[in-house]
Amino acid sequence: MEFLRPATWDEALAAKAEYPTALPIAGGTDVMVELNFDVHRPSAILDLNRVTELTEWTNDGDVVRLGASVPYARIIAELSGPLPGLALAAHTVGSPQIRNRGGVGGNLGAASPAGDSHPALLAAGRDVYVEAASVRGTRMIPIDDFYVGVKRNCLEADELIRAVHIPVADGPQQFSKIGTRNAMVIAVCAFGFALHPKDGTVGTGIGSAAPTPRRAVEAEEYLQGVLAERGLWESGGLLGTEVIQRFGELVKAAASPIDDVRGTADYRRHALAVMARRTLTWCWNDYSKQIRSAA
């Protein structure tokens, strides 16, 4: 096993090109578990800790470009305003120690359906992109195309994740996750929700309830339709129980969970419906308040 320690991004890309089977490591919170328990013996480990630009973020007012290794703790502390959904999700990741090391790049690299970032990224808007690069150039991969299977993403062997581009929130966002204990738990299932009043859309993300993280497309379309038809974006008026209920049912229908040691498929569907109703209610209440206070 080799241990590669590039000092710059270009060196990292060159190393990945030379050793396409090298396993990138940044926070180590996934990779080291596999190494410690002999799940994985890669030919080489590619340490990205010295590539400091990966721990930086920028915000141009419309889009946050989040470096792949910005630790969750800093997302919570520094980006709760522009990325409220992701910050809430970050707060549910592992433990404080894990949040000090792990970042969204690792979550994307592992592409586990249970990764906490995914539902928040999916819900954050249509223009979320994973910036992947190789010596061949840079690709901006729409988040919807990124996850391709259980623990599989669409990266090429020579590519590394450099950053994620996430639109700055223009409305309330929420994230909920089920675990069978009150801290430090892998998601039984999770749900991200966001209102995007600027373009009159809503965003959803389902975690741990399908082979890949996914959106609840029909639920989004249904809700967008209701909000538009009833002029609710403008009025901020009540959604009504029926709409909330229906939204929950559509989210539930979008999942295709399995039974495993963490929970049953039935429970996952049920919990998704509850979380969908609750997060929608919280977001809509906040949005209504904003509309009313602006009026």
Place this chain on the structure above:
Amino acid sequence: MTTTRTIQGQKNLQKINQAAKDGIGGSPLRPDGNLKVKGEFAYSSDLWHEDMLWGMALRSPHPRANILSVDISEALKVPGVYAVLTHEDIPGSKYYGLEIQDQPALAIDKIRYHGEAIALVAADHPETARRAVKKIKVEYEVLTPIVTEEQCLDPETHGYVHEPHEYKSHAYGNICHEQKLVSGLGVTDEVRAMADVIVSGDYEVGMQDQAFLGPESGLAVPAEDGGIDLYIATQWLHVDREQMAPVLDLPEEKVRLTLAGVGGAFGGREDISMQIHACLLALHTNKPVKIVYSRDESFYGHVHRHPARMHYEHGATRDGKLVFADCRIVLDGGAYASASPAVVGNAASLGHGPYVIPNVKMHAIALYSNNPSCGAMRGFGAVQAAFGYESQMDKLAAELGMDPVEFRQLNAMSEGDFMPTGQQIDSPAPVAELLQRAKDMPLPPPLDTEHLDVRALPGALSNTSHGEGIVRGVGYSVGIKNVGFSEGFDDYSTARVRLEVIGGEPVAMVHTAMAEVGQGGVTVHAQIARTELGVEQVTIHPANTEVGSAGSTSASRQTYMTGGAVKLAAEAVRRELIEKGRRRYGWTHNDLSLVGGKVVSASAGPLVSMVDLLGDEAVEQTREHHHRPTQAFDKETGQGFGHVQYTFCANRAVVDVDVELGLVKVVELTAVQDVGKALNPLSVVGQIQGGCTQALGLAVMEEIIVRDGKVRNASFTDYLIPTILDTPPIPVDVLELPDPHAPYGLRGVGEAPTVSATPSIVAAIRNATGLALNRIPVRPEHLTTEQPG
């Protein structure tokens, strides 16, 4: 073998030389506390020896299989590998066991559980050992595992876990051990007819793990005399040696064990884990060998709490007096016996709870199966049963329209009452009072919906509720546990106490083989020596096999048993010292004691300082402390004076349940316990709080999930134990009603709260949800999607 002995950590306890003044009843600080907070306390996994090798085991991926062949040739070729051993390399007996020697040190021809060790590797680095382990080729004939109660009880169809001709006990079928009990008229149609109300229920308890944090580990060092020195984290040095020596084909005196730092135990270190394996490798390679289990291996390497299926039927009169209890308890003992017989004995003799029930019928069995072996865990036998009988008490109270606490109090046993075993309770049994005190404690304030902090809600940071769906519930329970080893076992402990002058001061040294596993026995031993000998300075000698057995650090027994032995030895030292003074000075006083470093007459005042009396001589005494004899239970009737002491704890649990999502936050867990005499109140409270928290884990999250004999969650990612965000404030109320039969009147502390607290939490969840909940741990789906209707 060279004589370079740079074993780090051997001096753990030698460094302890605490000058605290406190005797019994005080709360002096732990003598090992400073080392522990400095990171200098050497746990068994911290040991290091020059030229040391790493040992590792190959474990079976199948729960039941025949081993057709084992090929170690490729493994031996891995550079850095020093030895690869199979059962064929075992010099002595191939089997060992705590009560029944039915477990092979390395699998012979057959695999009986998922994770059974087949071969061992010693190598220069853990990674080398892992590589070599992977190169051992085993050919299996995989068989359908025998895993359910129905399969186990039908061996003609499903087969035997052990062939009946191999049985080394009273086992039959796939039943490893059985205990029946009948008291009063038993339970007949006539008896049933005496009850106005009858309730019944089927209850299930999942497989809990001790989940101590310090993984199984130790260092075996071959000695020049052909023997072996093992530095080990265990609960009972002498019983380890007793099981190891025949396998290693060594006389016991050549198998020397020294206790290394122990990172928790809770029953999980009562059996052998890596002890024999490390010694086999060390003797074979003639090099020191260290084995440290990883967390997943730890789940395969020790026994767990027996899962249980229980049927209870209770009858009561209209005015709330219990008439009968009919109970059947089936414990899954897994592949090997471990402590199953004792677990069955406890379940059968304590399975009716701390209640007076005139007519009882009980049948408890432990199965042999191809599931993981189960054995000792805190409160064993009593924990499983308590969930059954306390669920029944709530059911009966509801059926009778009575308050659940008042109903329990109406039937609570007290001193002078008889157990269904016929044993009379001959020391305080304040069951009704414990419940009353739990009930009288102020309740926590209701959920503050104005200032919500998600961290205090079910789900906490997972942000599942901002107050929606949350219902509060309150539940009560009480439990009973025996203290010490029972059923006629000659349970004893040994202590050596030495008094001498060191640096101008009288210093007592206490030497026992007691395993300090975190409970604070070393603190208490020093307190006893101070009280009995009137000295300030007490040294605790490292625990090892150079002194007689201390018995196990289990069954809530160590303060009673080894504390009692230290008391006896210290008293003997005191008598000898005073006798020495009488001879030298011709004292005739009959009111002499040792106080403040002096021999003091109550009437005449100080007579002489110990420093002067001792001079250069030391006074040393060794004593064994045996508890009063007990009897085996009659196999058919369960009658007998089986237990030496009983201990009781009552709990009140307050929970917030998100009834839509099925998530639970325990808000408060009150414990009230009679401890006879709190030798160290700080430690007593710590034991009760820790015991309650393990009970909380069993109530709402902890379970080893086994499907078709395979363990599915052998990790701390999926075997969840409570975090600090899951654990509520635990107010503790301690009663001190002395037991006249026990040293200082004390009563064992560690297990009772683990027995009693689980049912209170489940009762509180039932109170919040109105659901029946007949299985623990209660999972979110049990509160939501899996409810009938």
Place this chain on the structure above:
Amino acid sequence: MRVTFTANGKPVEADDVWEGESLLYVLRERVGLPGSKNACEQGECGSCTVYLDGVPVCSCLVAAGQVQDREVRTVEGLAEENGELGLVQQAFVDAGAVQCGFCTPGLLVQTDALLDRDPQPSDNDIREALSGNLCRCTGYEKIMDAVRLASARKCAGEGAAE
């Protein structure tokens, strides 16, 4: 490979490090600092918590090669320079927060970091900060007491110093 870094203020060097080794293994087995504990080696228990460049992390999840030229501070580095127990260490002993003690080193580092950031945390803050540190013995009550005690002493000490 060779790894050199600073541990508790002193330069240390480890040779023949296997590339897959963790910082925890290097600390425990190669540089004589076994205080950080190996309870789960998957970031689920916090008993191996150390400061890495001033940030508390699970040392089992840091690859040895990642600490090259960096600063690590472990439980062995928490005591005062004269060898006296540090404030958090003393509070854990005094409050009875130590039983088997296997979780203690990680809890001490994590508590130290908490009180550094917030000398007067609320109970919920303490619970959140320590939610990645499992303890199997104490039921956490005396750990809560220890952190409150350390907080009170720290604030009293700082008040006196002003």
